[in-house]
Amino acid sequence: MTNASGDFARVRRIVKTDEFSSVFRLRPVQRTAHFVLYARPTDLLHARLGVVAAKRFAPRAVTRNTIKRVTREIFRQSSLINVDCIVRLSKPVNTKAGPSTTAQLKRELRVEILRLFASQKVPVEPVS
Template identity: 70%
Template sequence: MYTRRNTLPHARLGVVAAKRLAPRAVTRNTVKRVTRELFRLTPLPPIDCIVRLSKPVNTKAGPATTARLKRELLSELKQLFASQRLAAGKP
């Protein structure tokens, strides 16, 4: 996750889910949907966030989305967003 302060009164989000790291559209859309929902529910300072996949999340051979993928994604994103809240001085 990349962040930068902005001059707006709210935080903004960008999500990058490359086809190379998530070959199925269903998986890429799930990643984006889960990220947006958690961003919406997490109070953040006025920053611009870009969330980018850095490792492959599944293959074409396996199922498109699983509960395990969603759990792992939520866990990772909660940690990232929590670190941004702490960096901004919010509990």
């Protein structure tokens, strides 16, 4: 759902443990090199998103926050309705030895996450 103000309201997020669990019980909808997408239809009039970026796969907080920021940005631009989505980081994206974030890492994350949401047959515009 595109939001004119660009915010990411709490009603658009999956925040409770039982909500995460109910979506995780389902089989993954889509996988990429580093991410897994879980989705579940709901009765809500809007889509909700949860992002899981474990410290063991992204040891630096800067990297985890970048993953969440990019995912939320792409989700906001999608026109998903009546679905709960969880994007989970499933493989390491970088190490403590490498840089925490780079323009190249952000581009690669964006491409993978766009691929995840494209599997939902939803038009998502890439942002330059």
